[in-house]
Amino acid sequence: MSDDLRTPLYDLHVELGAKMVPFAGYAMPVQYPMGVMGEHNHTRSAAGLFDVSHMGQVTLSGASWGAVAQAFETLVPQDVLGLGEGRQRYGFFTNDAGGIEDDLMFARRGDDLLVVVNAACKDADIARMRAALEPAVTVTELDDRALIAVQGPGAEAALAGLDARAADMRFMDITDLELDGIAVWASRSGYTGEDGYEISVPAPQAEALARTLLAQDGVAPIGLGARDSLRLEAGLCLYGNDIDTTTTPAEGTLMWAVQKVRRPGGARAGGFPGADTALAAPARKRVGLLPEGRAPMRTGVAIYASETATDPVGHVTSGSFGPTVGGPVAMGYVSVDHADAGTALWGEVRGKRMPVQVAALPFVPASFKR
Amino acid sequence: MKFTEEHEWLRDEDGEMVVGITIHAAEQLGDVVFVELPEVGTVVSKDDEVVVIESVKAASDILAPVDGEIIEVNETLVDNPGMVNDDPQGEAWFFKMKISDPSQMDEFMSEAAYQKFIA
Numbered sequence: 001m002s003d004d005l006r007t008p009l010y011d012l013h014v015e016l017g018a019k020m021v022p023f024a025g026y027a028m029p030v031q032y033p034m035g036v037m038g039e040h041n042h043t044r045s046a047a048g049l050f051d052v053s054h055m056g057q058v059t060l061s062g063a064s065w066g067a068v069a070q071a072f073e074t075l076v077p078q079d080v081l082g083l084g085e086g087r088q089r090y091g092f093f094t095n096d097a098g099g100i101e102d103d104l105m106f107a108r109r110g111d112d113l114l115v116v117v118n119a120a121c122k123d124a125d126i127a128r129m130r131a132a133l134e135p136a137v138t139v140t141e142l143d144d145r146a147l148i149a150v151q152g153p154g155a156e157a158a159l160a161g162l163d164a165r166a167a168d169m170r171f172m173d174i175t176d177l178e179l180d181g182i183a184v185w186a187s188r189s190g191y192t193g194e195d196g197y198e199i200s201v202p203a204p205q206a207e208a209l210a211r212t213l214l215a216q217d218g219v220a221p222i223g224l225g226a227r228d229s230l231r232l233e234a235g236l237c238l239y240g241n242d243i244d245t246t247t248t249p250a251e252g253t254l255m256w257a258v259q260k261v262r263r264p265g266g267a268r269a270g271g272f273p274g275a276d277t278a279l280a281a282p283a284r285k286r287v288g289l290l291p292e293g294r295a296p297m298r299t300g301v302a303i304y305a306s307e308t309a310t311d312p313v314g315h316v317t318s319g320s321f322g323p324t325v326g327g328p329v330a331m332g333y334v335s336v337d338h339a340d341a342g343t344a345l346w347g348e349v350r351g352k353r354m355p356v357q358v359a360a361l362p363f364v365p366a367s368f369k370r
Numbered sequence: 371m372k373f374t375e376e377h378e379w380l381r382d383e384d385g386e387m388v389v390g391i392t393i394h395a396a397e398q399l400g401d402v403v404f405v406e407l408p409e410v411g412t413v414v415s416k417d418d419e420v421v422v423i424e425s426v427k428a429a430s431d432i433l434a435p436v437d438g439e440i441i442e443v444n445e446t447l448v449d450n451p452g453m454v455n456d457d458p459q460g461e462a463w464f465f466k467m468k469i470s471d472p473s474q475m476d477e478f479m480s481e482a483a484y485q486k487f488i489a
Contacts, residue, residue, distance in 0.1 A: 035400060035401055036426040036427065037400075037426055038401075294403070294451075295406065295422075295424065296404060296424050320426060321404070321424070328403075328404075
């Protein structure tokens with residue numbers, strides 16, 4: 001683990017009693033003394049603080065907002081040009097085969113585009129953006145900034161107590177705040193299905209900000225373990241598990257994130273890598289899977305149409321116990337003829353077929369502030 | 371009580387051997403959410419996988435510590451797997467065994483030796 005990079009909050013994690021594990025090249029807290037289940041429930045009932053500084057933060061700047069947005073649209077199937085000032089969207093880089101190279105958040109801050117990408121993909125993402133967009137667009141990795149998420153029903157009060165403007169933000173707004181004298185960029189978004197914020201802060205001030213946030217009512221530190229069960233219950237994809245270079249946005253059930261203007265027939269249709277295949281009607285798709293028993297169906301479990309069928313119709317890509325659901329939850333890919341909610345299927349766990357039902361996502365309704 | 375390097379404990383109860391996992395093992399596993407017990411009457415050999423235990427993190431197997439026969443299982447764990455975290459060395463035993471070869475017990479550790487082993 002000595003080779004792993006450390007975020008600006010590393011010492012704080014250790015001080016708080018975190019169990020540190022290697023994750024995407026970083027030493028990250030997988031859990032604190034509260035434990036995964038306790039941390040999960042605390043986030044849903046109060047507020048959790050997550051260190052997500054391992055993620056890549058990148059700004060794209062150019063001659064004008066239009067120039068930057070137009071350039072970025074050559075890499076993603078999202079409507080970038082139509083993004084309003086101070087607004088954020090979910091998106092993904094596609095490849096020539098229509099697969100997903102990474103998923104990301106992008107936000108308009110003035111004439112700049114702020115892009116947040118996954119830790120494991122960030123070097124490739126930055127290289128891709130540089131190769132495709134420079135020199136007209138300048139790609140700057142903000143490796144001098146940390147990223148801290150505060151999630152849960154208590155998140156608004158925690159931030160608004162430090163800067164009242166936090167309460168005025170809506171889901172997917174991004175704005176400058178001053179939290180206890182520290183200038184930050186905050187977006188109202190997250191990866192838990194709860195209301196909350198993601199806060200970009202200069203690295204030297206990250207620990208002071210984290211301590212201030214943890215001193216607010218109900219805010220507790222949360223590790224990667226609970227982050228994973230929270231996002232799974234919220235039906236959100238983990239890149240590398242639920243979507244990857246071999247899954248298209250259509251297969252990933254992510255067409256909601258492809259705005260009309262970029263779809264076939266739209267004013268700016270196509271023009272991104274793999275446009276011919278990325279959005280095509282799929283033969284398989286990502287669905288929620290609700291095992292009927294108590295046994296979790298984890299990544300890789302094969303899914304069958306019957307108890308005796310020899311060929312699987314799909315497989316699990318993420319599966320665990322959902323503390324809020326109170327039972328096992330999973331997601332995975334099944335052929336489209338078995339993808340309707342309510343379809344009864346079978347998952348093979350330790351050589352035994354167990355009943356599992358296709359279920360609508362999310363498992364736990366989102367509580368965003370629209 | 372005797373302890374194994376697989377982080378199990380065995381308690382002799384009138385010639386029947388009660389088997390569970392240690393406090394240390396329960397802490398390492400994290401919150402237990404699923405327990406699958408063997409059938410009563412199953413004849414097992416040392417190191418056979420007899421119990422499946424899943425925590426929020428991962429699945430693990432509990433191995434038979436010695437040769438013998440499963441004569442009772444703790445059904446309450448199936449509906450209340452969290453007991454494994456609450457009282458691993460007490461109420462949350464997994465199964466009772468009739469052991470075939472008592473000499474297999476000789477290699478197991480005392481509590482003090484086990485504490486040293488995990489230190």
